[in-house]
Amino acid sequence: MFFSFDGIDGVGKTTQMAQFCDWLRGLGHDIVTCRDPGSTPLGESIRGLLLDRHDLAIHRRAEMLLYMAARAQLVEEVIRPALDARKTVVSDRFLLANVVYQGHAGGLDVETVRAVGQIAIHSVVPAKVFLLDMDIDAASQRIQRPPDRMEMQGREFRRRVRDGFLLEASKNPQQIALIDASREIGTIQAEIRTIAAEALGIKT
Numbered sequence: 765m766f767f768s769f770d771g772i773d774g775v776g777k778t779t780q781m782a783q784f785c786d787w788l789r790g791l792g793h794d795i796v797t798c799r800d801p802g803s804t805p806l807g808e809s810i811r812g813l814l815l816d817r818h819d820l821a822i823h824r825r826a827e828m829l830l831y832m833a834a835r836a837q838l839v840e841e842v843i844r845p846a847l848d849a850r851k852t853v854v855s856d857r858f859l860l861a862n863v864v865y866q867g868h869a870g871g872l873d874v875e876t877v878r879a880v881g882q883i884a885i886h887s888v889v890p891a892k893v894f895l896l897d898m899d900i901d902a903a904s905q906r907i908q909r910p911p912d913r914m915e916m917q918g919r920e921f922r923r924r925v926r927d928g929f930l931l932e933a934s935k936n937p938q939q940i941a942l943i944d945a946s947r948e949i950g951t952i953q954a955e956i957r958t959i960a961a962e963a964l965g966i967k968t
Contacts, residue, residue, distance in 0.1 A: 765964060766847060766888070768800075768858040771896035772926050773915055774903030775945040776952070777856055780896065783953045784960070785854050791966070796846040799856040801834035804841045810834040815912040828866040828877055832884040835859065839888050847888070859885055860893055860932060860940070865914065868928025869921055892963050894956050895933050896945035900926050903945075
């Protein structure tokens with residue numbers, strides 16, 4: 765099965781994903797973790813361009829296509845082979861991020877971004893997306909590192925990102941599980957595990 769985590773930066777994706785994977789391993793799952801963009805040589809190279817090169821002008825359409833190229837490679841090199849081998853895949857971000865960042869927040873046509881994304885993922889979709897959500901200012905205060913290129917686009921951009929995530933979750937609640945990330949770590953993790961257990965058909 766395939767799960768992904770998403771949300772604005774600072775909501776605790778890394779922490780929750782790590783605990784979730786530990787839980788799955790305890791249940792006997794063979795886990796493959798990945799990050800999008802990244803986790804392949806091509807993806808990591810593109811990630812460096814997209815997030816670390818503050819001196820490089822990248823048009824929003826080019827930005828979107830670079831993310832899609834990295835994702836296509838991730839799907840074919842990592843995710844699809846793992847799923848074919850009956851492993852459980854957990855990804856830090858996936859297609860939803862581009863629909864929101866380049867579409868809802870970035871000004872590109874949302875349905876066009878979604879359509880290009882369908883080409884990139886070639887029918888590979890998460891069974892559940894755990895969308896961690898909290899106030900943008902509170903989330904920003906949690907970030908203890910220099911901002912990347914996407915994070916440097918300002919508070920209004922971050923607000924549009926959050927609004928885009930919330931809109932997408934309201935349109936597709938069966939796939940996108942909206943999680944209040946302002947609570948205690950253990951409380952958040954318990955809710956994630958309950959949702960995942962239902963998807964996996966197991967009792968907690």
